[in-house]
Amino acid sequence: MEDNVLVQVQNLKMYFQSESSFSFNKKYIKAVDDVSFELFKGETFGLVGESGCGKSTLGRTILGLYKPNAGKVIFEGEDIVSLKNNRMKDMRKKMQLIFQDPSASLNPRKTIEDILNEPFHIHKVGSKVERKAKIKELMNRVGLSEYHLSRYPHEMSGGQKQRVGIARALTLNPKLIICDEPVSALDVSIQAQVINLLEDLQKEYDLTYLFISHNLSVVHHICNRVGVMYLGKLVETGSHADIYHNTQHPYAKALISAIPNTDPDQQKERILLKGDVPSPANPPSGCRFHTRCPEVTDLCSQAEPLLKEVFPGHFVACHGVE
């Protein structure tokens, strides 16, 4: 494996058994279906797609919160899917998660200090003095004061709570942080503050981000590379410029054209997709996008397109792209 790769995801499959089905008629929701990509050290990889496309499940499977049905997640040369509990616990120190809703992800009955102490406690890291010093450092770093340590989550604003969530993710000096819609629940003026903070922390602590979002403008701003997901599949991955300026997959084109325009002088051509995202329990045959694709051909409903490298580092899964 190359030196600069932090995480390599190989043919990862995460199926959930759907409820109320008898054993002879098992149905699976293929939330993540045969996904492969890599995360390079120090980069921000954006994972975009609509609700139900499997982007959050993919993030959580990489963290080892779900046991995948098949595939490998190789973190620094070690496949973490097959790790036993103890080794996995050690591994978890190196990867952390920042959640979308800061109110729901902080324990309302604990003070901020208790919340930040918990990772140290679970992993038995550091002495009392060391812990306290680290917590103080992090609080300052994320723009909160020591005064907030004795507060409870409900006494803080949404932006402040998200800063606590970020500080908590940083306590054990992780290498990878999975940011699952970290700014979606925040107001516009607070969003910019948190995005800037995430960018600063990345440089300072040498972090790699997997940035999951449905907001393509935010992803455009923060990410070096981007992957577009549709119904459990990666349909296009590439550098920031590949995805936004040399878009190949019809779904990615439609997604990008759907971003509301903030320049009143620019009228842009919008690709409107027909219908809704099909149910992941019963995805269409062949290419999963063929039911909504404006460029559909006969082949699309029969054969599933594979992810091909069409330009160096730019992969697309579409029959229409050579």
Add this chain to the structure above:
Amino acid sequence: MSDDIGQDDLLRINNLNVQFRTSEGVFRAVRDVSISVRSGETLGIVGESGSGKSVTALSIMNLVPNPPGETSGEIIFNQQDLRELSAEEVRKIRGNEIAMIFQEPMTSLNPIHTCGKQIMEPLLLHKGFSKKEAKARALELLTMVGIPIPEQRFKEYPHQLSGGMRQRVMIAMALACRPKLLLADEPTTALDVTIQAQIMELLKNLRQEIDSAIIMITHDLGIITEMCDRVVVMYAGQVVESGPLKELIREPLHPYTEGLLRSIPTITREKLRLHTIEGTVPSPFEMPFGCSFQPRCNYSTSICSEKAPDLIHVSPDRAVRCWRQVNELGQD
């Protein structure tokens, strides 16, 4: 406030105040808001959470509960003050001449009635349609909002539809009586990106067909830019700036508007560091003295923290609440 009274104003809100008495004190949600909407235009109200934009919309429909809400001011629709009408008279206007689309279609549709029945309801109630006529009109509406197989959907319940379809049903319901004014409160916020694009396109097309005025309430400046003719920016319960869309986007006069515009990441701009508005929206119980935006403002001077600025007109259709503009006008 010296808002010139145009004859073609469909709705005029004059000095609207809404406050809630809570155990923590008096929460002034809407402070001295004056807004006018002309027939056929789309007005955008933009603001962050707690800016008072939704409460303003609810008070137009007379839907702010009292107690705890206390409302004062005038809401003049079609030359009559809605606040002086009896509850029954308001009910005749609500859903008929003024209709509303809410953010979350799942919680605002009735789960135990079919979609068809809910679209028929305003027609039976306000227009005196027979059941047969109402059904025909409901099917027509479902087709108009782009629902495939309307006969099938007519019989279905809201939980059987996807989020985008539900929002289309809501729009069909709101348009049933051909309202003169449509209030859309974050109509696409709960939807996915591609579905949001579908709904925005639908609203744009319908706007030409139905010829009603729309008040679009949102926190998304992108939606405002695509849909609206005029914009009102709200902050901490007050209107801080208003004006025609292009002028306001190109040359914002209030520091808050300027900050908002610069702090959103866009795909047309280069990847520079985002501009931020420091601090947070003040707590409604601890409003700063003077201008409400002053603690977060880059241009703040001593007068800003001493005295609250009034909303002043800098041109016939642009108004701003900022001491900087007052001073500039004074020097002319």
